[in-house]
Amino acid sequence: MKDADQPAGRDIVMKKRVVSLLMAAVMGIGVLVGCGAQGGQAESVGEAAAYNGEPAELTMYLLGDRATDFDLVYEEVNRILKEEINTTLNVKFLSWSEHDTKYSLLFSSGEDFDLIFTASNWGHYETTAAKKGFYELTEDFVQTYAPELWETVTDDAWNQAKIDGKIYMVPANVKEYEEAAVGVRGDLMGKYGFEDITTMEELERFFDQVAEKEEGVSPLATQGAALQWPSLLYGRGRNVVRGVPSILFTYEYVNPDNLEIEYLIESPDFLEYAKKMKEWYSKGFWSADAISSTDTPYDNWIQGKSAAMAWNLGSVVTYGQEMNKNHPEWKADFIVLNPDQPKAMSPYINNGMAINAASKNKERAMMVLNELMTNKEIQNITAYGLEGTHWEAEGNMEYLPISENSSRYPADGSCNWGWGNQKIKRTLHVLEDDYLTQKMNATRDKWDENTKNPHILSAFAFNEEKVKSEAAVVNTVVSQYFMPISLGMVDDADAAVEEFARKLKEAGIDKIYEEVKQQTAEFAAANQ
Numbered sequence: 001m002k003d004a005d006q007p008a009g010r011d012i013v014m015k016k017r018v019v020s021l022l023m024a025a026v027m028g029i030g031v032l033v034g035c036g037a038q039g040g041q042a043e044s045v046g047e048a049a050a051y052n053g054e055p056a057e058l059t060m061y062l063l064g065d066r067a068t069d070f071d072l073v074y075e076e077v078n079r080i081l082k083e084e085i086n087t088t089l090n091v092k093f094l095s096w097s098e099h100d101t102k103y104s105l106l107f108s109s110g111e112d113f114d115l116i117f118t119a120s121n122w123g124h125y126e127t128t129a130a131k132k133g134f135y136e137l138t139e140d141f142v143q144t145y146a147p148e149l150w151e152t153v154t155d156d157a158w159n160q161a162k163i164d165g166k167i168y169m170v171p172a173n174v175k176e177y178e179e180a181a182v183g184v185r186g187d188l189m190g191k192y193g194f195e196d197i198t199t200m201e202e203l204e205r206f207f208d209q210v211a212e213k214e215e216g217v218s219p220l221a222t223q224g225a226a227l228q229w230p231s232l233l234y235g236r237g238r239n240v241v242r243g244v245p246s247i248l249f250t251y252e253y254v255n256p257d258n259l260e261i262e263y264l265i266e267s268p269d270f271l272e273y274a275k276k277m278k279e280w281y282s283k284g285f286w287s288a289d290a291i292s293s294t295d296t297p298y299d300n301w302i303q304g305k306s307a308a309m310a311w312n313l314g315s316v317v318t319y320g321q322e323m324n325k326n327h328p329e330w331k332a333d334f335i336v337l338n339p340d341q342p343k344a345m346s347p348y349i350n351n352g353m354a355i356n357a358a359s360k361n362k363e364r365a366m367m368v369l370n371e372l373m374t375n376k377e378i379q380n381i382t383a384y385g386l387e388g389t390h391w392e393a394e395g396n397m398e399y400l401p402i403s404e405n406s407s408r409y410p411a412d413g414s415c416n417w418g419w420g421n422q423k424i425k426r427t428l429h430v431l432e433d434d435y436l437t438q439k440m441n442a443t444r445d446k447w448d449e450n451t452k453n454p455h456i457l458s459a460f461a462f463n464e465e466k467v468k469s470e471a472a473v474v475n476t477v478v479s480q481y482f483m484p485i486s487l488g489m490v491d492d493a494d495a496a497v498e499e500f501a502r503k504l505k506e507a508g509i510d511k512i513y514e515e516v517k518q519q520t521a522e523f524a525a526a527n528q
Helices: 010-034 045-050 070-085 099-108 125-130 139-145 147-152 155-160 186-191 200-213 224-236 268-282 313-326 362-374 376-384 435-449 465-486 493-507 509-527
Strands: 056-063 087-094 115-118 181-185 238-240 249-252 308-311 332-335 352-355 391-394 398-401
Touching: 056 362, 070 087, 070 362, 070 376, 087 099, 087 362, 099 125, 115 362, 125 352, 139 147, 139 362, 147 362, 181 186, 181 313, 186 200, 186 332, 200 268, 224 238, 224 268, 224 308, 224 465, 249 509, 268 465, 268 493, 308 313, 313 332, 313 435, 332 435, 352 362, 362 376, 376 398, 465 493, 465 509, 493 509
Parallel strands: 056 087, 056 115
Antiparallel strands: 115 352, 181 308, 181 332, 238 249, 391 398
């Protein structure tokens, strides 16, 4: 049963869509022979079958870890999809520890699947699109099979998703900040005399106390590499150029007038970072198995094995609330390093969904994305779980978690981010005693007052076609050298950085750097 405030006219739109799909199917039969997988022409014979009574099961890949009640929740999602578009989903996950290595293998191995989460930079969007792994989403294709979605996604978002003028992703309809927070054990902060922590120097002093005096609790357990974002990037007012190998090239997002591209490894800050990570590892701030660990970002923190975890603010608050429910004596809290540093809005393509270019169900996949993003009931189920089991309604647009079950399907914790739509999705009703949510909202209000206009390069995506051979070798070098340096697991930081830089140069990083500078300059000139 749909929410009372389901968008008006949805049933009428659905009927019109069925008629348009049938018309498209008839027209598509005549042109099917000439349609290539990447041509953007709707392959409509399959959809004609869909409305002649043939159901379809699509396979969708998400990132992260399967929640305890995930299958229970998606039984209801599939019930709705079956009713609306005669389709169900078989959902698989690439865990946090494996997606960097296994994502590309899904495409190169020819695995049969239809939909997959993607994101600019961290979620493999640009690299996969460059290898023709995603199906091109033309305007005609999207408007035919997902008319409501086409109207929901903003022009800015569609433009951000373009790579060489072509779209391969449906961006989420959510505004987020480029930010990172650090969840902390408030009881340990109080124990060692810290009211707040706002700098890396203060964080180090806190970690010193934990490492020296706490039995069975380390500062960061296996999560040492997560500090590169708050310290090496956002803490310096910088962000990564989309589509480049790893985080090697950055721009100054807090200064929209600065179009200079920084090669991170040549920055003095990188060597200082490497030395500091070496020092922190030597002090025992994280464990020796950090480089091979399959832990999620939150595992050790919520189990009381680490004093802190670094992640985005929303996730830190979500798992902090879980900690406070199970172990209120730990007083889970969060701190923001460099709190006065201006923030930038994340691009819409920080989360999104793509269709596998080899999918046999491209039209139906597009219809599924339309339902995921525009069906209010599905929005709230995939975000928060089952009403009455995991959450209860508070008015028309808010929700309250049911405390005894909410951890079995954590709010916004199951990679529903790819189809997030803040226009129709419920938001958390803040109770008077919900300290963490109140603090999070106050933090974001402060950021709102100090938000920089988007840098022009936030919409840029690097095309590695001219340097793809060099990029392949560079990626291999990065996988071998970058993580040990970030974790301080090297004998000599100076020598490790010097060797890393030399190996990158041998791999052709200079050629890539010149291409990045040329493309960003051309993009800025064309879009200013």
